[in-house]
Amino acid sequence: MLKRKKLLVSMAAAVCALALAGGIGAVNANADTNTAPVTLAGFDAKGASVRVDELGLRFVFSLDGDALEKKDLTAGVVYLPYDLLQGELTKETAKASTVEFGWTEDVDNVTASETDMVGFTELPADVIPETMYNRVLMVRGYIEDGANVYYTSAVKTSMAYSAMKGIEAFPEYADELAVYLGSHTITPTVGEAIAVKYGDPVLSQLAKANDGVNIVAWYWDKARTNQVKDTDYATGSMAVYHEYESFTVSGTVSAPADTTVDLTKVKIAVDGTDTDAAVQSNGAYSLSLEAGTYDLKFYCEGFSAYASATVVKSDAEVSVTLKDSTWDIGDYGQKKSTAGAYTVGATANAVTLTGQNVGALFPNTATAEPFTYTAKMSGGTGGRGDKAYMLALSNGTYNLHVGVYEWETIVVNFGSGYGVEFVTYLDMDGTGHGYTDGEQMKLVKTADSIEFYIKSALHFTLKSDGSLVYATGVTNRNWGDSFTAKWKTEAAGFMASELCMGITNISKSGLDGFTATYTCALEVGEKDPWAVGDYGQKKSTAGASTVGATSNVVTLTGQNVGALFPNTATAESFTYTAKMSGVTSGRSDKAYMLALSNGTYNLHVGLYEWETVVVNFGSGYGPEYITYLDSSTNPSNIGYYKNEMKFVKTANSIEFYVDDTLYFTLKSDGSLVYATGTTNRNWGDTFTAKWKTEAAGFMASELCMGITNISKSGLDGFTATYTCALEKN
Structure with a gap:
């Protein structure tokens, strides 16, 4: 049996000394918490060693100076596999474990005073399974003083690393460690597995190239921070990780045709991670990538381009053209799009x-x-x-x-x-x-x-x-x-x-x-219901409309012109009202009208000279399929271009009102029903037959609101202002 204390203390000292050369690293603060642990002068981490008789790792801590007054308080270590760590290691770190320990006098340390204390913590084999002797652990000591917790610096090491460095310092223990650790398998990330015994050099047995690409280095850890050197020994069954040679990927990023994009704002992501590669104003870029297959994304606000499954085995040229990125498929928060669907x-x-x-x-x-x-x-x-x-x-x-x-x-x-x-x-x-x-x-x-x-x-x-x-x-x-x-x-x-x-x-x-x-x-964004525009095949007359202080106040100038409000389109029941003002003086041959459009046909209804109501249906804004109604005997005696006109649309009818007096009703069965006091002027009627054929389809459509000036003669100065309102019933 080994003299356990000598082996442990000596190897601990050897590994501790290696910390100065980078053998033991500090915690990587890639953190979900930015709170730095509170330290205590005189409370230090000394290093780690392999425990041979009961396979595991031992960590060593010291207590001296003013810190000695804490020796009767609870002391221990907190530990976590390094690959699970996301921030500073403390007792509150998710998935971290703790083990308590006690203090003894440091009799083997020749530089210590009589009052120096040392603590040993042993982590059992189930923390470091036999197949994962190379798994890096992050460990730091702590002392609890009431609500206060003090921490040492962090020790970052693995069983494989500690044993290997111990053997380099004390080769006389190699045979005995080999008995305990036995034979093992090195599993490289490329190439065949290698059978080894403890103490066998590894690097010389690993591949120098794969699939025509040179391998420039091997590492003991997946993060590739601990490189396998010529003198490194196998200390257990473990994986080793390769690094391929790198190549230059370059090309040009282009903006979409007829689009101005500041190409210097374009970012380049590789497998979802942004790079520091810069894109020049002419679109040129260059980046270095290790040989492999990558998904490249080029993106800036509103635009993106992809070069998926890009194979890099030599210098490569990849040029892309940006596209609108609105409909790029991806993940959002915790929710993921279904891959392959x-x-x-x-x-x-x-x-x-x-x-x-x-x-x-x-x-x-x-x-x-x-x-x-x-x-x-x-x-x-x-x-x-x-x-x-x-x-x-x-x-x-x-x-x-x-x-x-x-x-x-x-x-x-x-x-x-x-x-x-x-x-x-x-x-x-x-x-x-x-x-x-x-x-x-x-x-x-x-x-x-x-x-x-x-x-x-x-x-x-x-x-x-x-x-x-x-x-x-x-x-x-x-x-x-x-x-x-x-x-x-x-x-x-x-x-x-x-x-x-x-x-x-x-x-x-x-x-x-x-x-x-x-x-x-x-x-x-909120749609402005009164924004003038086109609806289906029907277009508002360019230059004929002027918007007032509010968007629902529109002045219409010209004959046989119209303005449609496409954002008002609805298949629901509604009440559409327009109050008219600023009318060109005189009555002759002018009809001020409300309009409804289904994108194929326009229905216009409004007021004309001689107390006449004009009902017009067609593809444009001039008289087409038309009839003229006489309102002179209506009980309210409305008269010409009064204050307010109104459509009330239901599932199977459109009612027309002037100042809240009903004039007539259009039915989805194709009928035109006159209200009391309204008659047909018999000036010619092409509307009725056309309405019978189109009524059902028009009424079932989504209808948008509009306004129209209609005249048979040349009245270019024909003007009126319409103040519109819409209520869905």
């Missing part, structure tokens, strides 16, 4: 999703602002059974999924993944929409609500107060509801978060071939 189409916003309970997130869409998120679905797997095609929103902790399911059902699901978790099922039979209408779905997020639309018809609203409000015709199927209670607890936090967009295929049964393509669109 998605395929990007010809445009980045067209994504095919395959599989059940899979999803793709678009992290670059994340916003805390109001937004409108739309997806059109195509290429869905045939049949309806047990398939839900869904839009998703994620705050990085939870995902909200909403979509369509068999039997005219809407699925609302909330949870941590992509499968069914906290769910409820809504019946949309009463809305007139079916399963295939889910090909176009929309989520509209405001400060305190999320609205869900199918083909622009509102189906329900989720509120930040935790409520779920059904639209007309939507009810709960009562198939079980775990969603409502969960939403009440999570709604406020979820709604206040930055949300990113996503898509999901959800099913309860094994539908691995479950496939759909989603073409996505996103508008961020």
Whole structure:
């Protein structure tokens, strides 16, 4: 049997001395905590040694000077495998363990005074399994003094390293260590495993090249901080880690056509980690990479480009062109897109999703602002059974999924993944929409609500107060509801978060071939309902409209001109009102009109000379399919261009009012019903026949609001100001 104290103390001294040469490192402060441990003068870590008789590691600590007054307090060590450490090592570190020890006089240290004390701590074999003798441990001593805890510097070492350095200093113990440690296997990261005995040199037996690429170094640790040297011995069964030679990867980053990008702002990431490589103003870049296969990403705000699975076995040229990065698929917070489930189409916003309970997130869409998120679905797997095609929103902790399911059902699901978790099922039979209408779905997020639309018809609203409000015709199927209670607890936090967009295929049964393509669109920010623009095939007349102090006050100048408000488009019932002012003097041949458009046809109704109401339908803003109504005998005797006109749209009718007096009703069955006191002037009627053929389709469409000046003669100075208001009924 070895003289245990001599071996342990001598090896400890040898290893401690090596700390000055980098053999024992300090803790790596790549931290989730920045609090530095409190030290105590005279309380020091001396080093580590291999315990041979009961295989393990022994750590040595000393106490001298003023620190000796702490010798009766609780002392110990805290330890953790270095590969698990994320910050400073203390007793509070996650997964760390502690062992207490006591103090004895340091009789073997010739430089010590009579009062110096030494403490030994032994870590058992289950801390360092036989197959992991090279596993690096981080250890530091501590003393507890009431609420205060004092720490030594950290000792970073492994059994293999300590034994190897001990043998270098005291070769007379080599044979005895070999008996205890036995024969072992060196497992290199490339090449064949090597059978060795304790004390055998390792480096000479390891490969010098692999797959045509030189290996420039081997390491004892995965982090590649402790290089295998010519004189290093095998001290156990362990892995060793190679380093290939490096090569230059260079090329050019280009901006998209017709786009200005400051290329010096472009960052280059390798396998998800940013590099320090700089991109020049002309797009040129260069970086050095060890031989291997890498995923390269080039990105700046709003743009990105990828060079996936780039093989580096020699100097390589990789050039890319940046693209809009809005629809890049990736992970968001704790939520991950399902690897292998998605395929990007010809445009980045067209994504095919395959599989059940899979999803793709678009992290670059994340916003805390109001937004409108739309997806059109195509290429869905045939049949309806047990398939839900869904839009998703994620705050990085939870995902909200909403979509369509068999039997005219809407699925609302909330949870941590992509499968069914906290769910409820809504019946949309009463809305007139079916399963295939889910090909176009929309989520509209405001400060305190999320609205869900199918083909622009509102189906329900989720509120930040935790409520779920059904639209007309939507009810709960009562198939079980775990969603409502969960939403009440999570709604406020979820709604206040930055949300990113996503898509999901959800099913309860094994539908691995479950496939759909989603073409996505996103508008961020509150929409101005009165922004003038184009709607479908219909265009507002360029230069004819001027916006007033508020966007709903619009002056229209010219004959047969119009302005449409595309953001007002809705398939719901509504009341649309316009108050008219600033009218060009004189009545002759001028009609001031409200308009509705479905993107194919425009319906114009307004006031004309001789107490006449003009009803016009067509593809433009001039007279087309038209009729003229006489309001002169109306009980209110309204007269010409009075203060206010109004449309009231319901599911099957459009009513026209002037100053709250009903003039007529257009029906979805194609009829025109006059109110009391309204008659036809019989000046010619092409409207009625056209309306009969188009009424049902027009009424069922999503309609946007507009205004029109119509005249038969050249009245370029024909002007009126319309102050508009819209209320959804």
